[in-house]
Amino acid sequence: MKLAAIDIGSNAARLQISTVLHNDDTVSFKRVEYVRFPLRLGHDVFNYGALTPESEARTTKLMQVYKLLMELHEVEEYMACATSAMRESTNGHEVAKRIEALTGVKINIIDGQKEAELINNVVVQALDDRQFLHIDVGGGSTELNLYVNRQKVNSKSFKVGSVRLLEGKEIKGGWRKIEDWVEENVDSSQEVVAVGTGGNISKLFNLASKTSDASTTRAEIERIREYIAGFSQEDRINKLRLNADRADVIVPAADIYISVMKWANANEIIVPDLGLKDGIIQLVYSHYAKKRKIH
Numbered sequence: 001m002k003l004a005a006i007d008i009g010s011n012a013a014r015l016q017i018s019t020v021l022h023n024d025d026t027v028s029f030k031r032v033e034y035v036r037f038p039l040r041l042g043h044d045v046f047n048y049g050a051l052t053p054e055s056e057a058r059t060t061k062l063m064q065v066y067k068l069l070m071e072l073h074e075v076e077e078y079m080a081c082a083t084s085a086m087r088e089s090t091n092g093h094e095v096a097k098r099i100e101a102l103t104g105v106k107i108n109i110i111d112g113q114k115e116a117e118l119i120n121n122v123v124v125q126a127l128d129d130r131q132f133l134h135i136d137v138g139g140g141s142t143e144l145n146l147y148v149n150r151q152k153v154n155s156k157s158f159k160v161g162s163v164r165l166l167e168g169k170e171i172k173g174g175w176r177k178i179e180d181w182v183e184e185n186v187d188s189s190q191e192v193v194a195v196g197t198g199g200n201i202s203k204l205f206n207l208a209s210k211t212s213d214a215s216t217t218r219a220e221i222e223r224i225r226e227y228i229a230g231f232s233q234e235d236r237i238n239k240l241r242l243n244a245d246r247a248d249v250i251v252p253a254a255d256i257y258i259s260v261m262k263w264a265n266a267n268e269i270i271v272p273d274l275g276l277k278d279g280i281i282q283l284v285y286s287h288y289a290k291k292r293k294i295h
Helices: 041-048 053-072 084-088 092-103 112-126 162-166 174-185 199-207 218-229 233-238 250-264 276-291
Strands: 002-008 013-023 026-037 077-082 107-109 131-137 142-148 151-158 192-197 215-217 268-270
Touching: 002 053, 002 276, 013 053, 013 276, 026 053, 026 276, 041 053, 041 084, 041 162, 053 092, 077 084, 077 276, 084 092, 084 107, 092 107, 112 131, 112 142, 112 151, 112 192, 112 276, 131 199, 131 250, 142 174, 142 250, 151 174, 162 250, 174 250, 192 199, 192 250, 199 218, 199 250, 215 218, 218 250, 218 268
Parallel strands: 002 077, 077 107, 131 192, 192 268
Antiparallel strands: 002 013, 013 026, 131 142, 142 151, 215 268
16 A cells, blocks of 8 residues: 655655555555655745745646656555645645645645644654754744653744745744744753754755764764855755755755754754655554554
8 A cells, every 4th residue: 555745845845655564563654756846935935925826837737747646656545735835825725725626636734833743753753762852944944842751842833944044034033032942941951962854954964974874963064064055056066966956055954953953052963864744644644544443
């Protein structure tokens, strides 16, 4: 059986198709298809407040492509979720309805709390009993979640993201709100380890020297950030081989991860290969199992 997740973010839209595996009483998911396309919806919304007809047309075409891929893979259930850009757009819901009418793909515009919850449901599997600060940086927002003993004790969504910073459209006082939240909620008397999710931290982690298979240091992320910042946009694409839509946002994204880690006094960061799309897959399976009364 195959399930699918569509994640429509402020920078890119992703499709993940996974096979459901059963091993005795354990259910797991194996990725069989992954497609990412740089829609950059945040450019419209953070500058003009709404999605343009051009962006709507491109999103419609992409949903048609994703639907065909799901049909070819014989996907049984799927869910499409849109985050910061579409939920802040004045015409986001109208655009979603028109896309559904043309493609049959229903787009669920979720709030920051739901977005964080879906990511948390998969990230918690990578944690132990220490204090962890989960940092998820998207194009339009950053979600912070604090864990102690593998239990989430607090969370908050902030309107600070990589595309928003690139466009110079960060919300006034946004950085200070993040710093205040970290200072109020993180127990500085205990060790805190950062957990990073999102495409930019994954790329930074790939370029960094590792302390283990899944972790590196804040100092190493800072070093890689300075290294990338020393290249022009053209050289980031041609010499560092970064995608064009990654090359311009990776430094602003790094600034968010580094700043949050500094405020939390976190010197280590774990980067699991997990994200919103994985949380959506898990939710889709939960709904599927409930309908068929599978335990």
